[in-house]
Amino acid sequence: MAPYEALYGRKCRSPLYWSKVGEKKILGPELVEQTVQMIGKIRDRIKIAQDRQKSYADRRRKYLRFDVGEKVFLKVAPMKGVIRFGEKGKLKPRFIGPFEILERIGDLAYRLALPPNLSSVHSVFHVSMLRKYVHDPSHVVNYTILDINKDLTYEEAPEAILERKIHKLRNKDVALVKVQWKGHGSNEATWEREQEVRAKYPDFLS
Numbered sequence: 001m002a003p004y005e006a007l008y009g010r011k012c013r014s015p016l017y018w019s020k021v022g023e024k025k026i027l028g029p030e031l032v033e034q035t036v037q038m039i040g041k042i043r044d045r046i047k048i049a050q051d052r053q054k055s056y057a058d059r060r061r062k063y064l065r066f067d068v069g070e071k072v073f074l075k076v077a078p079m080k081g082v083i084r085f086g087e088k089g090k091l092k093p094r095f096i097g098p099f100e101i102l103e104r105i106g107d108l109a110y111r112l113a114l115p116p117n118l119s120s121v122h123s124v125f126h127v128s129m130l131r132k133y134v135h136d137p138s139h140v141v142n143y144t145i146l147d148i149n150k151d152l153t154y155e156e157a158p159e160a161i162l163e164r165k166i167h168k169l170r171n172k173d174v175a176l177v178k179v180q181w182k183g184h185g186s187n188e189a190t191w192e193r194e195q196e197v198r199a200k201y202p203d204f205l206s
Helices: 003-008 029-060 194-200
Strands: 071-075 095-105 109-112 124-126 130-132 158-168 173-181 190-193
Touching: 071 109, 173 194, 190 194
Parallel strands: none
Antiparallel strands: 071 095, 071 130, 095 109, 109 124, 158 173, 173 190
């Protein structure tokens, strides 16, 4: 029904529902009874709509449970104009972490081990804000001591030659080597001219 009909108990006076005889006057107990009936009808229809939406949500809902010691990602709420967990801007990540679970609180909440820069954030979160973290060895960063220059730059050094190939041009052939650099994984190796690598790092290719 229309909101006007639910509020006043009668059709809105329009070209479709214009009363020819005159407005019906409802007074006393009759008005109260019709109002109660309207409220009951509205509640029944709201309950039907809520049950329908709940059935849609239950089909896609997954029961999540984590154990103490597991690592999870934490969802950053995408609220416009609000900075959450120090992240802002259009390109901010949807999840941050991973963080270790310290304690399970009830069935739907977990306490996380947050870093010092998030000390102002409450450490207990609902399970809907967490996503399971699958361990990947490439995510582990090995810290090595670098010789930093005064301008905060450093020179990378080759660690190993992974592949070799000859790139054929129109007039000559160019020898290329795939170099894995120190402090980087094999997936970050780059193709370099063998002649340039030999000239810059003579001891490496000797």
